[in-house]
Amino acid sequence: MKFKILKALDVAGLQVFDPVVRLVCGENPKEQLRKILLFIGVPIVTFLVFLGLWSYMAPRHTTKAGEVPTPGVVLDAADGIWTFHVRENQKAQDFLLDGGNRESELASVEARIMELEPLAAAAREQMETLESESKAKIDEQVGPLQAEYKELRTKSREDGKTREAALIAEADSLPVGNAAAREAFLTKVAEHAEKSAADKEAMRDFKAKIEAAYTEKFPELEKVRGEYNTYEEELQYLSKRLDYLTGDNQSLKISDQELKLDELQAAFLGAEGGKATLKAAEKVVKQKEAINRIADSEYSRPWTFPRQIARSVWCVFVGFFIGSAIAIPLGVLCGLSRVIMAALTPLIALFKPVSPIVWLPIVFIIVGGFISDPEKAVVHPAFLSSAITVALCSLWPTLVNTALGVASVEKDHVNVARVLRLGFFSRLFKIVLPSALPLIFAGLRISLGVGWMVLIAAELLSSSEGIGKFVWDMFNNGSSQTFAQMFVVVFVVGAVGLLLDRIMIVLQRSVSFDGAPTAI
């Protein structure tokens, strides 16, 4: 049992947890604790140090979209993203509910509203009192400041005027042509200008002080305001749910329309005369169509972040599959034949370094040429272009590794095949491919990693739904909340990439016949 778990961890590349399992089994605790400290403790400490540095640095830099979010803010943003997703799912579900389920849901929503409303009202009241209190506090602070400021202003104005008057008087008596006297007067004028500027500067500083007093934060108020906002948001969401459980509910709509249909059908049955009958019949048919439309209709769910992640993963696999389907056969051919290798080398060398940013517009236009109406297409052209771009950028590592793997089959193994006079296909499938398999998988693993990186950029440019588009939308939104959400994306993209890589490692290990240890 213990060894099974250890083996599984080893295959999954999670040897880090090996000492934990051993410790649980009571094996050499001192040694295992030391290992845990080293392989788990140390990384945790590093991560904490990283978080600490982040929290320290972030508020010290202010951008157009507000302060750089701290870890806490990012965590809140992640929570917000998730709540949004859960609520949207709930709404979609509500839309389809019917019968008793709908009624019980409705009752619970109503109960929750009843529960929330007083809370929200209380919060509001508290918020308002706090607001007025804080306003009073501010006024209290600002009042004297303002008076002082006014005083300062009048004083500086008056001073200016006096100085100016004195200067005019002096200018009057200035002898014409006396260069020295006039030079001295110039200095005085400059002095006057300097003094006025200094006064203005002092007033500006004072004003900033007043503004700072206005923007003073009241943590209690902020907290209550946050609470109130949460209540309000939930109430809004609940009222939307109410809509979907009542008027906008699919089953209710259908039953409404069905009532109408019954009437129309009755009218049709009773209709007399050619024209009237036809009309009644047409109405019935139309009504039936309307009902079908409603039955087919779906709740139009917005692209929440988790859905966009799923979409991106799907897209990367489609692209990766296309790429591998091209790269592996081509690589095998290259590895088998020097002629093909020579023929393809320039193309491979030329296209390998091309950036996804260059491929995408070209692919986009070409795919657009095949799919004229994006709305009616089976696959969205933006999705297809992203996938193809991923394929174009990620096929090279697989191609090169496959060619290398096939070309470097051990000479002795080839000799075995020659002595046995194996045919082309049994040579390929029994000897060449199996021995190239570990290298092919190593290539696939690199390819998938490249593909994942390329995909985000491609989605961002092609605005195909996915993580890239999410980032782009957040960027365009430019609020401090979306800024924090972009940080969430960083972690999600990293985590998904890591997961994909792990999966590939497990696959790679399961095909490598010599049980070769794989690098992390």
Place this chain on the structure above:
Amino acid sequence: MPFLEMENVSVGFGPEGTRTEVLHDVNLTVEENEFIAIVGFSGSGKSTLVSLLSGLLNPDKGEVRLKGKKVTKPGPHLGIVFQNYSLLPWLSVYGNIELAVNQVFTDFSRAQRKEHIERYIEMVSLTPARDKKPSELSGGMRQRVSLARTLSMQPEVMLMDEPLSALDALTRANLQDELIRIWEEDKRTVVLITNDVDEAVLLADRIVPLTMGPKATLADDFEVTLPRPRDRTTLNTDQRFKKLRNEIIHFMTSMNKEAKMLRVDQGLAMPDIKPVDFTAA
């Protein structure tokens, strides 16, 4: 007091639970200027034994002692000759040896060093190849360089880890003769690890068989009483030589549990079917 000594040495690899003990309770004593050969199958832990003796590896249990002092880390007083020569490819024969000599004899003058190095190059008969790089030498010659390098450090104990196994039988025979000559000339304590019984009988004063691993240990030793200096051609007709050699081979092969476990099934018979004749087609 014995010169080099292993007392109840055990060592294993791998984490506890899956740990395999490679050597178990090994005891060995070597006198000063004695030539010992340890004979064993490949995979029975011979290289581990060398690592222990040279201080590259510390035992889990027991002690390795040189002149009564515990051996814990490697040093120039414990010279090793490896099977794969381990020469630096960018240095000449002279350069490879010089590196070792400079490390050990720091108080030598330039002229002394040169003389010292050249003496050992001469000893392994490589003077004409003094300035060649290892890549220009055959395997046998590379092993001579490795030998000269180790000898030039004048180690208290010389450990040889299958020094001739990578060479073909003929080169090996020549180098064995050379080893006999060098040892007569430059007597020191030698522990030779080998899988070749002939080699062991030819060179050693005493032969210690290593049992099959895991949990290998040293079996009772065979004393080689053949007179020195020994000569391959005369030994071939020596009845004592033949007897000792056959005894050891018999002992070694009877010990191979793996081979004993193999079942040669005589019950089956090759079916009487003819293979496809590709040449006739």
Place this chain on the structure above:
Amino acid sequence: MIENRYVEIFDLVKAYPNPFGEPVNVVEDFNLTIKKGEVIGVIGHSGCGKSTVLTMVAGLNEITSGGIVVAGHEIDGPGPDRAVVFQSPCLLPWMTAYQNVMMGVKQVYPHASKQQRRVVVEYSLSVVGLADAMNKYPRELSGGMQQRVGIARAIALKPKVLLLDEPFGRLDSLTRMELQDVILGILDREHITTMIITHDPDEAIFMSDRICMMTNGPKARVGQIMPIDFERPREREAIMETDKFYAYRQRLLQFLDDCEAEKHGGGPIRWDPEPEATADSAEEPESSVV
């Protein structure tokens, strides 16, 4: 009479281009006739071209001029009628011992029933002592055991000629002795015509009916042929006791020493400044040994 001239090698030449593109004859005018069921040992210094001769007989190496006739047919490329046991066992690591042998068996007995094929594989593996290790993967086997599978794979083909290319070169001398006994046991039962390349005089004497001593390359050829007059089946310890064995051994070593001396004008050191250029890799450090 085909029985007496089962394998005929006549005027065999192998030329490799030197670094300047000029052909150098590694092997020249090599002539050898092997009787059916005979075991021929080929011995020579490393790099003398003995492996080259064997790979040419196997068809893995092109013949520059001359010819090789096996059982009345001139050879044309490699084929399972000349099974080879290489120096490294070169088993396919993703197949078990059984599957490794079966791959050849399927190829050679397409007309046989499944049952018959299975018996062929089982028989071959059991005569090399692996009856209990058939379903093990190469990585689970020691070097000696792997080489046993290599031998089983060769004999399962019922070859006309068994070609052994320094089959024990990478094994330690104790394991080597066991495998020598295994092969001798098989040859005593199956009487396969065999050519064994070796650089070990003891091995050559112990296993062969005749030993073909090759001169040093380039332009290596057959120097002497020495018949070995020991009864079969042979017993190692008994043979080692005889004086004849040491006489043979002396003659072999003398020949090889003379080759060396001739080459270097009798200098005191074994001086082979040219790194081995042929397929002979006996002096490579053991890289592929498990």
